[in-house]
Structures are given as structure tokens and as C-alpha cells.
Amino acid sequence: MFLALRELIFARGRFSLMGGVIALIAVLMVMLSGLSSGLVNDGVSGLKSMPVTAFAFDQGTKTDNAFSRSVIDDQQLIAWRGVEGVAAAEKMGVGMANATTESGKQVDLTLFGVEPGSFLEPSRSAGTGLGSSDGIVVSSTAKAEGIELGTVVTLDRIGTKLKVVGFTDGQATFGHVDVAYLPLKTWQLITSGQAAAGTPTAAQLSAVDFHTASVVAVQAKSGAKLDLAAGDTAAGTSSKSLSAAFNASPGYEAETMTLSMIQVFLYAICALVVGAFFTVWTIQRKHEISVLRAIGASTGYLLRDGLAQAAILLVGFTALGVAAGLGLGAAMPEAMPFALEAAPIATATGLTIGLGLIGAAVAVVRISRIDPLNALGGQR
Amino acid sequence: MTNPTFQAASASLAALPATGLSIRHAVMELGDGDTRVTALDDVSLDVASGEFLAIVGPSGSGKSSLLAVAGALASPDSGTVTVNGQDLSQLSQGKRAAFRLSNIGFVFQSGNLIPALTTADQLRLVNRLAGGPKTFDPVALLESVGMAHRAANRPGQLSGGERQRVGIARALVTGAKLLLVDEPTASLDRARSREVVEHLARQSHEHGVATVMVTHDHDVLGYCDRVLEMVDGRLGAPAPVR
Ligand SMILES: Nc1ncnc2c1ncn2[C@@H]1O[C@H](COP(=O)(O)OP(=O)(O)OP(=O)(O)O)[C@@H](O)[C@H]1O
Numbered sequence A: 001m002f003l004a005l006r007e008l009i010f011a012r013g014r015f016s017l018m019g020g021v022i023a024l025i026a027v028l029m030v031m032l033s034g035l036s037s038g039l040v041n042d043g044v045s046g047l048k049s050m051p052v053t054a055f056a057f058d059q060g061t062k063t064d065n066a067f068s069r070s071v072i073d074d075q076q077l078i079a080w081r082g083v084e085g086v087a088a089a090e091k092m093g094v095g096m097a098n099a100t101t102e103s104g105k106q107v108d109l110t111l112f113g114v115e116p117g118s119f120l121e122p123s124r125s126a127g128t129g130l131g132s133s134d135g136i137v138v139s140s141t142a143k144a145e146g147i148e149l150g151t152v153v154t155l156d157r158i159g160t161k162l163k164v165v166g167f168t169d170g171q172a173t174f175g176h177v178d179v180a181y182l183p184l185k186t187w188q189l190i191t192s193g194q195a196a197a198g199t200p201t202a203a204q205l206s207a208v209d210f211h212t213a214s215v216v217a218v219q220a221k222s223g224a225k226l227d228l229a230a231g232d233t234a235a236g237t238s239s240k241s242l243s244a245a246f247n248a249s250p251g252y253e254a255e256t257m258t259l260s261m262i263q264v265f266l267y268a269i270c271a272l273v274v275g276a277f278f279t280v281w282t283i284q285r286k287h288e289i290s291v292l293r294a295i296g297a298s299t300g301y302l303l304r305d306g307l308a309q310a311a312i313l314l315v316g317f318t319a320l321g322v323a324a325g326l327g328l329g330a331a332m333p334e335a336m337p338f339a340l341e342a343a344p345i346a347t348a349t350g351l352t353i354g355l356g357l358i359g360a361a362v363a364v365v366r367i368s369r370i371d372p373l374n375a376l377g378g379q380r
Numbered sequence B: 001m002t003n004p005t006f007q008a009a010s011a012s013l014a015a016l017p018a019t020g021l022s023i024r025h026a027v028m029e030l031g032d033g034d035t036r037v038t039a040l041d042d043v044s045l046d047v048a049s050g051e052f053l054a055i056v057g058p059s060g061s062g063k064s065s066l067l068a069v070a071g072a073l074a075s076p077d078s079g080t081v082t083v084n085g086q087d088l089s090q091l092s093q094g095k096r097a098a099f100r101l102s103n104i105g106f107v108f109q110s111g112n113l114i115p116a117l118t119t120a121d122q123l124r125l126v127n128r129l130a131g132g133p134k135t136f137d138p139v140a141l142l143e144s145v146g147m148a149h150r151a152a153n154r155p156g157q158l159s160g161g162e163r164q165r166v167g168i169a170r171a172l173v174t175g176a177k178l179l180l181v182d183e184p185t186a187s188l189d190r191a192r193s194r195e196v197v198e199h200l201a202r203q204s205h206e207h208g209v210a211t212v213m214v215t216h217d218h219d220v221l222g223y224c225d226r227v228l229e230m231v232d233g234r235l236g237a238p239a240p241v242r
């Protein structure tokens, strides 16, 4: 690295320009990663936090919006409970609702109907659990909308009143809308269309003739490998693992694909730009490299030196860009779905450096084709 | 010309056949088809350690080709080249680079030095590459070519003559016993040319280095122990005295 370091200092103007481009790419990477994580959280954090191995949808349900489209019955639930490796299976109801608080504020909620006390009941940061027919546990992010413990929300059109009894531990949103957990019975009452205005009564609940739900949530025994295909055959469902089920949340696939495509393009640009820079840099140094080779520098030494130079440049300026990106990310407005998570940022940083190095390597390999004979004579 | 050092060098020619440069019947053709030329036509040459040989000749006569062959940069089509007792044809491509590093020094016409390195670092880099015990102290060597005061300057801040003096020091820093010099004074004025060649002569005599210098500059031949002329790939009798 003797030569590499001295060249970095000597040609600092050229290298800083290149480094600036690398740093800007890194800033963009961090922002995209933050946006991507933010959108994912907004879209599926309600699912992500569930202790669920897989969701079983009714057979033949279209993937997009499958959660609210699918309808499953008790037979399907019982079939799943009998599948080998299943620790627990529960019905779960999913639906969207518009509601109004007592103060007249309009809120949107995703209703997750779950059996109180089952493994689907969310862990809470405040309040009590599900139980009472009108009690709901809502996403902690709903506090930003002015919702507090004890707030009563009235569902638009049907007029059913529900009371906030607890908040989830962390963000629980689905399709960019706050989740409200409620007892499955209450969910069935609301979904059946038989609900009356006011607080749902025990009499209404027992009278409701509606036993289906949206999906079967399945939890595998720890360490056991679940045979989803066997379960599907037995229950007449089509199941998806938890992360595969993200795609069944509204708009999720389209959003993540768009962002992934932008990221892929950025990585390609990074590799190409770094490759182009080092190609020009190597060609500029053609004569001095032929002199070094004539003197007796081994190809290996020159290649290592060139790669080390690229690595220093990439690591240094990517780190700078990531730091700047993190600073910028912290200053993002609250309303923007933006989440800085260590793992995706580390991946983006690694890929920027790695692909940049591949680009540089393709350029630096030219060194091995420079003929030491060029050093002789006056021609340049 | 009479030069006491030359006589000493000539004496050592017979005594120490294992050092210096020895070329036997080297033939090299370059280009292909219609453009094929005989760059070296049965060239034989011995240069003893401590001897300073100049080669003159018209452009395209094969002088640089001779240096390439002597310096393990190119292989002759036939004939043998021996440097410090090592037959170059016995060396693999990778071994040649290592051999050049510690046994052969080069001074090129231009672009000799690495622009990013200071004068002292030019020598240090080669020392690091060689990593052997034979290497000289860079500062002491720069002192001997009168360049120690410019040790911290980069080539861009040096005059042409100063650059060539640094080039000479760099060529010698690994303890090379064969110095190959291609038109070192091509872009220098008279006074600077003399200065550079004086350094070459002194260094090769002091360190017992066999030096082959290709030049067009008849002005500096007075410093050389021997002069040969190359014409159409053939190395011949000393150039006629003008
Ligand atoms: N790579 C090459 N391919 C084909 N022919 C070449 C090549 N290099 C040199 N030649 C030819 O070989 C001959 C000898 O070239 P060389 O460079 O050794 O001459 P030179 O004596 O050093 O000339 P100059 O004084 O101009 O430097 C010339 O006719 C030249 O045109």
C-alpha cells in the first residue's frame, strides 16, 4: 500500500471527486433503505410482530389483499390443528374500518379479530388485554392520532362503539393503517352486518350466526418443520409463510418492488462509475506502470496495490456517505414512513463497497496487460 | 581515450566472467509479415563489471532492442544472454521480474519517475519491492548523485537533469550489477547532459556496475570506457572518431 496511499494523497483532487460520487450514492442508499424499511413497517409491522409461522388462506384466493378477501371456516381450522408439527392454529379475522373518535376525529383502523387469550393476542405496552366484547387493543402509533386509553371509537355507518383498553408493544400497522385487535366474536358480529349501533352486548354476540373468519394463523412447534403443502391438502387452503404473506397485504408487493428496482440500479451505477474511474486512472498511469514492471515490480504487488487503493477509497467515502445519510434520516419528517434499521443499512453498505470493488477490480486487472517494454524508448 | 578506471575494468573482464553482461549470438526479429525487421542480427557483447559502455547508431538500428534483451524484458529468438552468471533463458516469466529487481537497474529516457512519489520515496519503493539485504540507504545514495537536498520533492518540481540523477540513484538502490540506460540525455542541454553522464560513469566505476548506455549524444562519449556502434541490428567497431 506504499504506492496506493501516496497516490491517494498526490491525486487527492481526482480521488475526492470520485469519493464524492461514492458518498452520494451511499447517502441515497441509506435513504432508500430507510424508506424501504419504513414502508415495510407501515405495510406489515402488524403481521411481522405476530408469533405466527404461516397463514392459511382459502384455496384460490388472489394474493393481493388476500387477508381481507379470504374466508375460512371451522373445518379448515380443525384440519390445520391436526397437521403434524402444528403447535397451535387459530382463526383470525381481518377487515378495514373507518371510525370516528368522541372528539370527532376520523381514524382508519385495520381490525384484527383474534380469540382472546390465544397466542395471537398481542403483547401490550399499556392497558389490559382483550376480553370485554367492546375492548380493543390498538397500535401504539395511534397515539399520534390523539387516541388514548379509554377513547371510544364509533365505526362509521353501523355505529358500533369500541373502547380502547390497551396499546400494542411498538408499531402494529397493516396496509399503512393502524391495527386494532378485537375479540374474534366482536369481529364476526361487525363483519356479519348484524351489528347494531352502540356497544355490542353479550346477547348480540351469542345471537350472531356467523362462524367464518379470514385466515387460519398457524404456529409451528419450536424446531419442527411445517409441511405447508400437506396442511393445504388436508384443509383445502393455500398457505404462505409469515414473510411470504407480506405480499398479501395491500400494495406491499408493488411498493417493495419499485424500491428494490431503484436500489438494484444504484448498485449497478456504483459498480460502473467506480469501474470507469479506475479504468481511466489506470490508463493515465500506463507509462509509470510499465516502468514499475520493467524495474521488476511483480504483477501481484501492483494488483494488490491497485485494489487496496480502491478499497480505501470505497470504504472511506461509503462510511462518510452512510454517516451523512443517517444524519439526514434522523431529520426526516414524522409523517414520512422512514425507519433506519441496522441490518438493511449494513447490507446496503456492504453491497456498495463490494460492487464498487468488483467494478474497480475489472479496471485494475488492466495492470497485468501493460507491457514493461513500453518503458524503453522515448514513446509515451 | 586513456582512463585508469577503464584499464582496471578491462583487467577484471578476464578475471571475473561471472559478473556483468554477456550476450552470445543474439538474433531477434520484430513485427510480422511485410513489416518484419531484424532488430538484432547475431549480436555478441561482453560488458565487465565497472565498465561503462556507450552504444551509438542511427534510429531504428536496434539499440533499444539490445537493452530489452540484456535487461530480461524481451527474449532473443536465438542466442544466449547471461547477467551476473545467470542465463536469462532459464528464468520463468515471474522469476525474471524478481531477477530484474535485484540485479538490473534501468534508467529510461523519460517518465522515469513515479509522479506521486517524492525523490526519497522513489528509492524506498524499489527497496520495499526488493526487500533484500543488498539494498542501499536511499538518502546516502541520493547524496552521492547530489540530490539529497531534494529528497522531499516530487518529480514535478525537479529539472530534467535532476530527474535523471534521481533515476540513476533509483536504478542502483537495490545493488544492481548491471545498469541499462536508454538515451538519458535526450531532453537535456549540454551542461546537464555532461553532468548526468558524469554521474553514470562515476557510479558504475565506484560500485563496480556494468553499464550500457544508448545515446545519440556524441558530446558525452568522452566519459565512456568503450563505444560501440549499432547499424541495422549489427553491433560493430567503435564509431569513427570525428
Ligand atoms: N514492437 C515492435 N514491433 C515491430 N517492430 C519493432 C517493434 N519495436 C521495434 N521495432 C523495429 O525494430 C527495429 C529496432 O528498433 P529499436 O527500437 O531497437 O531501435 P533503436 O535503435 O532503439 O531506435 P531509436 O534510436 O529510434 O530509439 C526498428 O526497425 C523498429 O521499427
Ligand SMILES: [Mg+2]
Residues within 6 Å of the ligand: A377, A378, B063, B064, B065
Ligand atoms: Mg530506442
